[in-house]
Amino acid sequence: MASVWKPAMPTALLLGTFILYGTPEQPGTLEPAGLYLTWTEDPTSTIVIDWHVLADSPLEALDYRRRGAFRWRNTAAIETFPSPFTEGRTIHRAHLSGLRSGTVYEFRFGTESRIYSFRTMPETADEPIRIAFGGDVMVDRRMMESMNREVMRYDPDLIVWGGDLAYADGREDKAWRWVEYFTTIRNTLVTADGRVVPILSAIGNHEVRGGYHWAISGYTQTDASRAAAAPYYYTFFAMPGQPGYGVLDFGDYMTIILLDTDHTNPIAGAQTEWLERTLAAREHFTHIFPVYHIPAWPSVRPFEGSSSTALRLRWVPLFERYGVRMAFENHDHSYKRTVPLRGNAEVVDGIVYIGDGAWGVPPREVKPVESTWYLERSESMRNAVIVTIHGDLLGFVAIDPAGKTIDEMPLSPPVAKLMEDQAATEPRPSR
Ligand SMILES: [Fe+2]
Numbered sequence: 001m002a003s004v005w006k007p008a009m010p011t012a013l014l015l016g017t018f019i020l021y022g023t024p025e026q027p028g029t030l031e032p033a034g035l036y037l038t039w040t041e042d043p044t045s046t047i048v049i050d051w052h053v054l055a056d057s058p059l060e061a062l063d064y065r066r067r068g069a070f071r072w073r074n075t076a077a078i079e080t081f082p083s084p085f086t087e088g089r090t091i092h093r094a095h096l097s098g099l100r101s102g103t104v105y106e107f108r109f110g111t112e113s114r115i116y117s118f119r120t121m122p123e124t125a126d127e128p129i130r131i132a133f134g135g136d137v138m139v140d141r142r143m144m145e146s147m148n149r150e151v152m153r154y155d156p157d158l159i160v161w162g163g164d165l166a167y168a169d170g171r172e173d174k175a176w177r178w179v180e181y182f183t184t185i186r187n188t189l190v191t192a193d194g195r196v197v198p199i200l201s202a203i204g205n206h207e208v209r210g211g212y213h214w215a216i217s218g219y220t221q222t223d224a225s226r227a228a229a230a231p232y233y234y235t236f237f238a239m240p241g242q243p244g245y246g247v248l249d250f251g252d253y254m255t256i257i258l259l260d261t262d263h264t265n266p267i268a269g270a271q272t273e274w275l276e277r278t279l280a281a282r283e284h285f286t287h288i289f290p291v292y293h294i295p296a297w298p299s300v301r302p303f304e305g306s307s308s309t310a311l312r313l314r315w316v317p318l319f320e321r322y323g324v325r326m327a328f329e330n331h332d333h334s335y336k337r338t339v340p341l342r343g344n345a346e347v348v349d350g351i352v353y354i355g356d357g358a359w360g361v362p363p364r365e366v367k368p369v370e371s372t373w374y375l376e377r378s379e380s381m382r383n384a385v386i387v388t389i390h391g392d393l394l395g396f397v398a399i400d401p402a403g404k405t406i407d408e409m410p411l412s413p414p415v416a417k418l419m420e421d422q423a424a425t426e427p428r429p430s431r
Contacts, residue, residue, distance in 0.1 A: 028112035032059050033089060034182030035116070035190070037198040040239045043121040043158075043250050044101035047198070048093065048238045051109060052182055055088040059109035062094045067104040067117060084231045085175040093238060104195070116194045121157065125253040125286075128390040130154055134383065135162035135204065135293065135330030136357035141180050143401065144360035147384055148188035150403040152197070154386045159189070159197055160256060162330040162357060163204020163263075163293030170209035170230050178232055202258040203244055204293035204331065207233040212262050212307075226264040233264075245271055247278050254389060255285045259292035259315070261331075267310040275315060279322035286392045286414075288324045290315070295329035299336035299356045299378045300364045312344070319351055325394060325414060328385070330357025333364045335379040335398060337407060340415070346373070349415040354396070358382040377407055392417070 034052030053059050063072035075094045083089035092109075099105060102122035108115045122129070132151045138144040151159065166181035168174035189197045205211035208230045213219050216229045223242045227234040230244075240246025244260040257278060265271045282288060295301075296311035319327060320342050329336075335358060340350030358381065366378035383406060387396045395411035 027115050028108070028110075029114055030057075030059060030109075030112045031114050031186065032057070032109060033179075033186075034091075035186045035196060036182065036236070037118055037196050038200060038237065038239045039198060039248055040095070040241065040246075041097070043198075043248065044123050045099050045120065046095065046097045047099065047105070047118055047120065048095050049107060049118075050091060050093050050236070050238070052083060053090050053092065053109075055090075058112050060092070061110045062092070062107060063110070064096060064105055064107040066100065067106055072108075081235070083175075083178075084235050085172040086179060089179070091235070095238075106194075114194065116190065116196050118196050118198065119157065121250050123251045125251070125389050125391055128388050129250075129254070130156045131289075131387045131389075132156040132159045133162070133289075133291065133328045133354075133385045133387060134159075134357070134359035135202075135328075135355065136164040136333055136361045137161050137359045138166050138177070138181050138184065139361040141184055141360075143362075143382070144181075144184050145188050146401040147359050147382065148184065150399055150401060151384050151386065152189065152191065153403065154397075155191075156197055156386065158200065160200045160202075160289075160291050160328070161359070162202045162291045162328055162355070163261075164206040164330065164357065164361075165201055165204070166232070167206045168232055169206055169211070170232065175232075178236070182236075200239055200248065200256060200258060200291070201233075201237050202240075202291050202293060203230060203233050203260050203263050205263055208263045213264060213266055214262075216264075221265065221270065230264050243270075245274065247282075249282070249285075252285060254287040254289065255282050257288070257290045259290060261292045261294035261311065262307045263293065267307060267314055272314045272318070276318050279318055279324075283322050285323075287389050287394060288322070289326060289328060289387075290319060290324060291328045292330070293357070294331045295336075295353065295356055296327075297329065297336075297338045297341070297353045297374050298332050299334045299366045299372075299375060300332035316341075316351075324351050326387070326396075327351060327353050329353050329355035332356035332366075333358045333361045334366045335363075335377065335381045335383040335406060336366065336375060337377040337398075338374050339376045341374060349419060354385055354398075359384055379406060381406055 032051035036050040062075040079093040166177040168177040294307040336356040338353040339346040342350035393411040398407040
């Protein structure tokens with residue numbers, strides 16, 4: 001007689017198990033039209049997920065779970081708004097909070113969606129943290145793609161772009177450029193196993209109708225005026241949001257300050273006052289990274305340019321007063337690194353300004369280092385700068401779009417600290 005199969009668990013309990021957990025799920029394969037992760041608050045415990053969908057897409061919900069957890073959690077609070085000047089395209093935005101630091105979370109947009117993941121930032125820099133910096137991102141989509149792919153080989157924790165993103169100039173007839181931009185991000189800034197790299201984006205002239213606040217018809221320093229002049233920037237990016245500049249603190253080891261160099265806010269006035277308060281409150285941070293579009297120390301354009309001059313007058317003295325070691329500049333479409341600068345002179349413990357914005361644009365001819373006192377390096381070359389911080393150590397490697405190293409600095413302690421240590425160990429003069 002054939003034996004009758006009996007469940008090891010009583011039937012009622014077995015049924016209960018399926019009701020509680022459901023049947024094993026098949027992962028879906030659908031991807032949203034656009035996918036962009038960022039932070040507006042504590043990167044160790046939150047994330048902002050933006051996904052773009054076309055009409056009739058089933059990718060309406062957001063579920064997430066800690067990797068290794070069985071049950072998905074559903075996010076009820078999703079903001080939905082239209083993508084500017086792009087018929088049929090809708091942006092969904094969810095803010096997740098209460099997450100564990102340094103932890104991988106999975107997320108999906110309903111059961112038909114591919115499963116993606118992100119990593120919250122750690123509370124300390126006890127392990128190395130890697131950030132890719134650059135700007136002037138997509139004059140040409142293929143150029144952006146090639147640089148994205150090389151940067152992803154470094155497995156960055158985040159990417160920070162300093163303006164001139166999709167080159168749509170705030171114009172209705174160039175909405176297609178943003179469609180290409182977000183498609184490129186989705187296709188290249190997701191790892192093979194689905195990890196999406198978060199991005200911070202500062203504003204540049206090519207986000208703005210007219211490029212600069214003085215060229216904006218009827219400009220006033222208001223949210224309405226800024227949003228009308230840069231409709232895509234203020235819609236697509238939760239961070240910094242209004243008024244167009246902002247700060248993000250990572251534990252108490254790193255702070256990233258996104259600034260607006262005369263595009264929808266004047267450099268002088270309210271923004272400079274905010275910058276002083278922001279820096280004064282963060283003197284205890286080891287790594288303070290200002291990121292902005294127009295260079296104070298240009299490698300291509302005139303030194304006397306009005307915005308560059310205003311930056312050296314208003315912001316550079318604040319960077320010097322409050323302990324900035326490295327600032328990230330863009331706009332000139334080249335590679336540059338300055339000598340260490342303080343008080344308008346080269347000093348050993350000065351600030352290094354690095355850039356100059358050539359992620360996905362043809363490079364321009366640069367000023368020669370030999371005749372430009374503040375430049376240590378200048379190259380007519382596309383680049384991304386991949387910074388590593390580890391405790392109070394800071395290093396970087398600058399790469400070209402083929403992945404070749406064009407400049408580097410090994411992990412080093414702050415020069416000011418080295419000088420202090422050296423002074424402390426030098427023998428005192430005998431009496
Ligand atoms: Fe620019």
